[in-house]
Amino acid sequence: MNDSQNDSQSDPKSVSLGPEAASDPILDSLLKGMPEATHEPGGVQTYRVRMSDGAHLATRLYVPAGTGRWPAVLIRYPYPGMRPYLEATADVWTRYGYAVVLQDCRGTGESEGEWIPFENERRDGLDTIGWMLEQPWTNRRIGTYGPSYLSAAQWAMADALPPEVKAMALAGFTTERYxxxxxxxxxxxxxxxxxxxxxxxxxxxxxxxxxxxxxxxxxxxxxxxxxxxxxxxxxxxxxxxxxxxxxxxREGFWAELRDIPGRVRTPVLLVDGWFDQHLDGMTRDYRKLPPATRAASRFILGPWVHSMQASGDYPMPGAERNHLKDALEWFDHHLKGREYPHPTGGVEAYAIGEGRWKRWDGWPEPDGFRTFYLGGGRLNGEPSVAGEAARFRYDPDRPVPTRGGAGLLRYLSGADDAAPAGSVLQPPPGEREDVLTFESEPLAEELPIAGSIRVHLFASSDAEDTAFAANVMEVLPDGRAFNIRDGIVSLAYRGGATRPRPYEPGSVAEADIELWPIVWTIKAGSKLRVDVSSSNFPAYHAHRNVSGPWALQTEKRIANQTIYGGKDRPSRIVVPYKKD
Incomplete structure (x- = not known):
């Protein structure tokens, strides 16, 4: 590899990639559904690109066959195990007339420096773009690309990009780290x-x-x-x-990152899944974009997990999408001047339960709300006149196991003990004594949920601090239940508190949970079900029913919990709906 920041000499061991590379199964899968290629892949050149502080980062350049100056795609990543996939991705981009720069993040792979997650990506990314702009193989029209941490590397520098960076394509990462x-x-x-x-x-x-x-x-x-x-x-x-x-x-890198979307001027293609752990933050990032940037950007939301694929037990017909093709169309427009075949500025979302895609000009605001009150094991349209109470005993050593949801990632490892992500079949009511179930009558008409369901609990505990969790589901006419959304709250952070609040054991407190947004239509004849417990493990840590910073705790206790209903203490869920 070369030891220079500014020259473009290639490694003498550079190789050429020919059509025979298409036998790669990863490449075959990436090319499936793509338009006919316009170029053949050319050679690979390797560099050690010097950053402004002197560290050298391992960098590979992929170009189409032939000579010329190309629009360029920058991909920066920290995962050595991801390299075969990204090499195949780079190969695909070259087949459509793009040069691709693939770089190991600082302290990972073959790059120098210390690996400190996230904190060097802004400087290193901008240094790399500066290097790219001085090379003879680029026409100085650049796009940035990549999902998950590869999107973090883009967000970190998104408000400081030079004008030669014409577009970004991000998926599955948010600036809302906390x-x-x-x-x-x-x-x-x-x-x-x-x-x-x-x-x-x-x-x-x-x-x-x-x-x-x-x-x-x-x-x-x-x-x-x-x-x-x-x-x-x-x-x-x-x-x-x-x-x-x-x-x-509030200070330093994470505070700076959180504010970056509000200063972005580069059009962004945002992609995320309803069951991705970054969903909550990405919806906020989209809304933080300046109006002009948002009008030039696009947000695609599918019924996917972090891999941007559908997962779980609930049927998702028509959910498949070629994300590389979406990015190709985006870059062809912004880097090559071709007509963009889709409207920009809005949200295109998959409606679960309907099996179809919907589009709105901006973030979908609800047309109204429907409220269901908890009481007597039922979800009712009105609170009961008499006060009601339902009780359970929560043992931190026996937490309720996670079954589906969006706040998960370990399933990608294939570990046998990993909780499955997405919408999965739920256990029947009564399986555990520490879970309270509330169920509606069959709905007379469909309920098109769009937005964030809110759970309002009136609760008490004999512990000095504890947690309450909610899991909202659709129960099909055949009795099968599938999770829609889940959430959790500790009493110390109830009511949206940003600092821990004291709780007097035995007193009644309001514990509100704003669930992550979703577009999901519950069909007529199905029921709405809410399970209330005190744990969802290991999606969240098992609260030990003592106060203070959770990671420092050594003690634990069993807590006796109460959920109240009735007009005076109306525990309820509020469901936003939006009709076509």
Whole structure:
């Protein structure tokens, strides 16, 4: 590899890619459904591109066959195991007349420097774009591309891009980092503890059973030293800073990242799934874009998990989509000046339960709301006159296991103990004594949900702090139930508190949960069901029923919980609907 920031000499060992590369099964799958190629892939050149602080990052350049200057696509990634897939992706882009720069993020793969997740991507990305603009193989029209962390690398520099960067294509990542790690004071173990142990950068640690050991470590703050023999400072920051008001979230990188969408001027193709862990934040990122940028951008929302594929048990006909083709059309328009075949500025969303796609000019605002009141095991149109109470006993050592949902990631590992993501078949009522079930009568007409369902609970506990969780489902006429949305709240962070609030054991508190948005039509004849418990594990940590920072706790207790109903304490769910 070369040791230069500015020259473009290639490695003498560069190779050419010919049509025979199409025998690659990854490449075959990527090319399926794509339009007819316009070019053949050319050679691969390898570089060590010098960053402004002197570190050298391993960089590979893929170009179409022949000579010329090409529009260029930048892809930056930290996962060595992803390289075969991205090499095939680069091959595809060259077949449509694009040069592709594929770069190992700092401290990963063959790149120099220290791996500190997220924090170097802005500087390194901008340095790399500066290098690209000086090369003879580009026509100085650049797009940035890639899902998940590859989108994080784009967001990090999105408000500082030079005018030669004409478009971005992002999927499955948000700038709302705090909201992705926590919901109302409850930490997402499955996603972020799982990600942390997979990206700890400590070689030689057996993977088998590692996640179970991690989430079973008490106090959790000691997990890194017990598993890896050293601290992971960035993970400790995540689990120690529970309040969004903590300086860790309000200052520095994460605060800067959260504000970036409001300053973006480059058109963005946003793609996400209803069951992706970044869904909540990506909907906010879209709405944060300046009006002119949002009008030039596009947001596609499908019934997908983080892999941008449908998963789970609920049928999703017509959910398949060629995301690479979507990106190709986007870049062909912005980098090559071709007509864009779709309207911009709005949201295109898959309506679960209808099996079809809908489009709105902006974020879909509801036409109205329908309220269902909890009481006597039922969801009723009115609260009961008499006060009601339903009780259960919550043991942190026996948490309710996660069954489906959006706040999950470990399923991608294929681990046998990983909770399945998406909408999955739920257990029948009464399977556990620590889960309360409330069910409506069969709906007389369909209920087209669009937006965020809100759960309002009047609750009490004999613990000094605890949690309450809700799982909203559709029950089909044959009795099968499928999860729509779930959420959780700790009493310390009830009412949208940004700092922990004290709770007096035995007192009645209002615990509200705003579930993530969804477009889902419950058909006439189906029922609406809500399960209320105190846990959803390991999607969220199992609350130990004691107050204080969760990752530092060593004690736990069993809590006696009560959910109230009636006119004076109307526990309820409020469902937004939008008709065609």
């Amino acid at each position: 909201r992705q790690l926590y919901m109302n004071g409850m930490f997402r173990l499955d996603v972020y503890t799982g990600w942390a142990i997979d990206n700890a950068g400590v070689p030689g640690v057996p993977a088998e059973g590692l996640f179970a050991k991690a989430i079973g470590t008490v106090p959790h703050i000691a997990m890194d030293e017990e598993l890896f023999g050293r601290k992971l400072p960035w993970y400790r920051e995540w689990i120690a800073n529970v309040s969004p008001e903590d300086a860790y979230w």
